[in-house]
Amino acid sequence: AATYDIAAVQDKWRKVWDDLDSFRAGTAAPGAEKRYALTMFPYPSGDLHMGHAEVMALHDVIARFWWQKGYDVLNPIGWDSFGLPAENAAIRNDANPAEWTYANIEVQAESFRRYAISFDWSRRLHTSDPEYYAWTQWLFLKFRERGLAYRKNSPVNWCPNDQTVLANEQVVGGMCERCGAEVTKRELTQWYFKVTEYAQRLLDDMEPLKETWPDRVIAMQRNWIGRSEGAHVDFDITLADGSTRTVTVFTTRPDTLYGATFMVVAADARLADEIVAPGQRDAFMAYLTEVRKETDIDRLSTERPKSGVDLGVFATNPVTGERMPVWAADYVLADYGTGAIMAVPAHDQRDLDFAKAFGLPVRRVVAVPDEENPEETYVATAGDGTYVNSGPLDGLTDKANGIARIIEQLEADGRGKGTVNFRLRDWLLSRQRFWGAPIPIIHCEKCGEVPVPYDELPVRLPELSGADLKPKGVSPLAAAEDWVNVACPECGGAAKRDSDTMDTFVDSSWYFLRYCSPSYQHGPFDEDAVRDWMPAAQYVGGVEHAILHLLYSRFFTKVLHDMGMVDFVEPFSALMNQGQVINQGKAMSKSLGNGVNLGDTIDEYGVDAVRLTMVFAGPPEDDIDWADLSPGGSLKFLQRAWRLSGDVASPTGTSPADGDVALRKVTHKTLHEAEQLIDSHRFNVMVARTMELVNATRKAIDSGCGPADPAVREAVEAVAILLSLVAPYTAEEMWERLGHRPTVARVGWPTVDPALLVEDAVTAVVQIQGKVKARLDVSPDISEADLEALAMADPAVVRAIDGRPVRKVIVRAPKLVNVVVG
Numbered sequence: 001a002a003t004y005d006i007a008a009v010q011d012k013w014r015k016v017w018d019d020l021d022s023f024r025a026g027t028a029a030p031g032a033e034k035r036y037a038l039t040m041f042p043y044p045s046g047d048l049h050m051g052h053a054e055v056m057a058l059h060d061v062i063a064r065f066w067w068q069k070g071y072d073v074l075n076p077i078g079w080d081s082f083g084l085p086a087e088n089a090a091i092r093n094d095a096n097p098a099e100w101t102y103a104n105i106e107v108q109a110e111s112f113r114r115y116a117i118s119f120d121w122s123r124r125l126h127t128s129d130p131e132y133y134a135w136t137q138w139l140f141l142k143f144r145e146r147g148l149a150y151r152k153n154s155p156v157n158w159c160p161n162d163q164t165v166l167a168n169e170q171v172v173g174g175m176c177e178r179c180g181a182e183v184t185k186r187e188l189t190q191w192y193f194k195v196t197e198y199a200q201r202l203l204d205d206m207e208p209l210k211e212t213w214p215d216r217v218i219a220m221q222r223n224w225i226g227r228s229e230g231a232h233v234d235f236d237i238t239l240a241d242g243s244t245r246t247v248t249v250f251t252t253r254p255d256t257l258y259g260a261t262f263m264v265v266a267a268d269a270r271l272a273d274e275i276v277a278p279g280q281r282d283a284f285m286a287y288l289t290e291v292r293k294e295t296d297i298d299r300l301s302t303e304r305p306k307s308g309v310d311l312g313v314f315a316t317n318p319v320t321g322e323r324m325p326v327w328a329a330d331y332v333l334a335d336y337g338t339g340a341i342m343a344v345p346a347h348d349q350r351d352l353d354f355a356k357a358f359g360l361p362v363r364r365v366v367a368v369p370d371e372e373n374p375e376e377t378y379v380a381t382a383g384d385g386t387y388v389n390s391g392p393l394d395g396l397t398d399k400a401n402g403i404a405r406i407i408e409q410l411e412a413d414g415r416g417k418g419t420v421n422f423r424l425r426d427w428l429l430s431r432q433r434f435w436g437a438p439i440p441i442i443h444c445e446k447c448g449e450v451p452v453p454y455d456e457l458p459v460r461l462p463e464l465s466g467a468d469l470k471p472k473g474v475s476p477l478a479a480a481e482d483w484v485n486v487a488c489p490e491c492g493g494a495a496k497r498d499s500d501t502m503d504t505f506v507d508s509s510w511y512f513l514r515y516c517s518p519s520y521q522h523g524p525f526d527e528d529a530v531r532d533w534m535p536a537a538q539y540v541g542g543v544e545h546a547i548l549h550l551l552y553s554r555f556f557t558k559v560l561h562d563m564g565m566v567d568f569v570e571p572f573s574a575l576m577n578q579g580q581v582i583n584q585g586k587a588m589s590k591s592l593g594n595g596v597n598l599g600d601t602i603d604e605y606g607v608d609a610v611r612l613t614m615v616f617a618g619p620p621e622d623d624i625d626w627a628d629l630s631p632g633g634s635l636k637f638l639q640r641a642w643r644l645s646g647d648v649a650s651p652t653g654t655s656p657a658d659g660d661v662a663l664r665k666v667t668h669k670t671l672h673e674a675e676q677l678i679d680s681h682r683f684n685v686m687v688a689r690t691m692e693l694v695n696a697t698r699k700a701i702d703s704g705c706g707p708a709d710p711a712v713r714e715a716v717e718a719v720a721i722l723l724s725l726v727a728p729y730t731a732e733e734m735w736e737r738l739g740h741r742p743t744v745a746r747v748g749w750p751t752v753d754p755a756l757l758v759e760d761a762v763t764a765v766v767q768i769q770g771k772v773k774a775r776l777d778v779s780p781d782i783s784e785a786d787l788e789a790l791a792m793a794d795p796a797v798v799r800a801i802d803g804r805p806v807r808k809v810i811v812r813a814p815k816l817v818n819v820v821v822g
């Protein structure tokens with residue numbers, strides 16, 4: 001059978017498409033509704049891989065469909081081009097990170113073009129371009145003016161051997177990834193964004209997204225924000241020197257206060273060091289050294305035996321007046337709540353394990369029906385029950401009521417108050433790295449922190465490469481003398497630039513806004529352009545970004561809203577997460593030897609077959625197991641579809657209305673269903689329907705109405721348009737063979753004739769007294785009421801009833817109507 005030459009077809013259309021430039025936003029018919037199709041922009045590491053091939057193919061179905069439906073579509077592409085890999089490669093190759101970055105971007109850009117994604121290339125941006133990061137810096141300064149960017153001390157990973165700060169991913173099992181030395185912590189003053197100020201809004205504004213974002217992502221965001229309702233309770237601590245100090249704890253169960261028998265402070269909280277009795281200091285310091293080596297995951301594990309140190313001081317329980325020993329332990333975290341807890345061993349298993357390990361008292365204050373007493377079983381009970389040993393709460397049975405009552409009492413006594421606590425932390429954005437956007441601040445001994453004046457942005461990176469980037473005790477920018485030493489913008493005295501760069505998540509928190517007006521020079525974006533396109537109608541990308549990237553982008557959007565720069569609060573109206581491409585049930589990897597090279601696969605089967613394979617593999621959110629798929633089968637199907645276009649014999653000009661009705665019905669039904677399937681992201685089923693249409697058309701040509709029937713041309717055109725969403729080269733080739741000019745991508749979705757969607761009629765029988773009196777042709781989905789009305793109006797039925805009273809009508813749509821008369 002005839003086949004087309006994949007390589008030749010790809011080369012041919014690449015050139016034609018470049019000239020046509022069909023996917024520029026703003027080129028739809030005047031007044032067309034605008035839709036923004038956004039895909040997570042790539043990091044420029046190496047070439048296009050299977051994961052990109054999948055997500056881009058899925059995303060492109062949506063964008064291309066919107067164009068065909070007549071929308072004005074914005075489908076931009078850019079690169080998230082700052083980051084550590086470029087810096088590491090530069091050190092390895094004694095080069096500038098920019099060289100590595102921009103060379104990789106060119107390779108990827110060429111691959112995306114060949115892969116025929118309908119991007120608007122005129123909007124291309126790179127976050128490492130000074131024209132882009134000037135505005136990242138501008139945003140930083142604006143956030144700082146609003147009190148949303150601030151500095152505080154915090155620990156960083158430090159390799160004592162390499163004399164450098166390490167990113168988390170450079171610490172492997174507590175060791176430096178480069179030299180294997182044990183990593184320690186070092187205190188540095190670092191920059192933060194105050195995301196916590198937006199915690200409640202980040203939660204609340206998700207409510208309307210429930211319909212259009214994956215449940216899983218909503219749950220992950222919720223969990224990350226981690227809202228807990230409870231109370232702050234104040235305890236007086238008597239220190240070793242006899243003085244008193246008030247310590248506040250956060251608890252979600254203030255109603256169990258009568259059962260609080262000791263207090264635990266995070267070992268690494270400053271408080272522990274401040275209150276420890278002199279006699280316990282050595283033991284405490286030794287314990288602290290151990291705790292500093294543990295990860296939060298270790299610390300929160302319920303499997304590990306409990307450890308801790310008695311601080312040798314006592315707190316007073318504000319309601320019982322009892323003396324409670326105060327301990328330091330690792331299971332309490334320094335940066336959650338207040339870093340100190342009241343331990344209620346009877347009703348919190350962690351506290352109970354601790355009490356058991358160190359012989360501390362346990363007192364039950366809630367008797368839970370059908371559960372044994374934790375004082376005896378050492379199994380904590382957390383459910384509702386009857387309060388006991390709890391003063392005024394005794395006899396109450398409802399937890400919510402108990403909590404409300406105790407909070408009331410604490411507030412009246414000035415010993416505490418109801419509060420909401422969030423797990424969410426402020427965003428540490430400082431990186432002691434070179435290849436990022438410099439923080440536009442100057443430190444002056446006299447004037448303090450001085451922002452770089454807006455008209456001096458961007459603060460450009462100096463030209464450092466290779467050896468300059470090697471670790472030497474301070475960050476590369478701090479070591480760049482010419483760059484770091486400047487005159488203070490306020491007093492003109494000697495000052496130093498801030499030598500940290502921003503986390504790359506800052507760059508990616510607003511790129512989608514920049515796409516709306518990528519060369520705008522008077523601000524980060526043109527507010528009118530953003531009003532036109534945003535919020536993005538569809539965002540497509542990996543679930544690995546379900547937490548941080550989405551949270552930070554949402555945070556940025558809210559701040560910009562508060563600054564009056566955008567009129568919406570959520571950036572992404574709908575979100576789709578694609579599954580992963582795996583092989584033989586496992587993630588593709590070099591070490592497993594199950595990697596599949598995308599370039600080779602494309603060389604063998606062509607772009608269209610790879611794209612079609614990705615889209616046809618299953619629902620977009622499911623993982624794709626490459627071992628189960630057949631790009632060869634996809635190619636065969638595409639060749640079959642293409643052959644149809646060579647077999648259409650009818651001249652253009654005959655009306656499809658004169659064509660074979662059976663084939664026309666298949667065509668129109670397929671187009672109609674395809675729209676619904678794409679809107680509900682069932683792209684794989686859409687492909688299956690297209691395959692059925694190809695089969696039906698082939699049958700019509702070979703053994704039905706024949707190739708000259710106008711219904712055949714109509715069907716083959718529909719196939720080309722359907723394929724234009726998935727297999728653009730084949731579609732274009734078909735379109736040309738049908739005698740049309742390019743490009744099929746923008747011809748528009750065919751109008752579906754509703755008359756052709758009606759299923760073939762079925763015969764309904766009308767009986768009177770059990771005898772057949774009439775047969776009616778009706779639609780298979782006719783309603784009972786319609787069928788009854790139709791039957792009773794039929795002349796033969798009217799005649800047969802002959803004026804007798806109708807006693808009963810039994811209707812079984814669409815087959816039977818039984819009339820009982822007399």
Ligand code: ANZ
Nearest residue numbers: 228250251252253331332333336337339341344347348
């Ligand atoms: C007393 C109590 C009694 C508690 C009880 C629980 C059950 P979530 O829901 O995660 O917010 N807690 C408070 N701060 C902590 C910290 N820095 N590190 C570890 N644990 C901490 O959990 C809040 C509960 O976790 C708080 O309520 C506190 O223990 C503990 F029957 O206080 B609770």
Ligand code: ZN
Nearest residue numbers: 444447488491
């Ligand atoms: Zn100064």
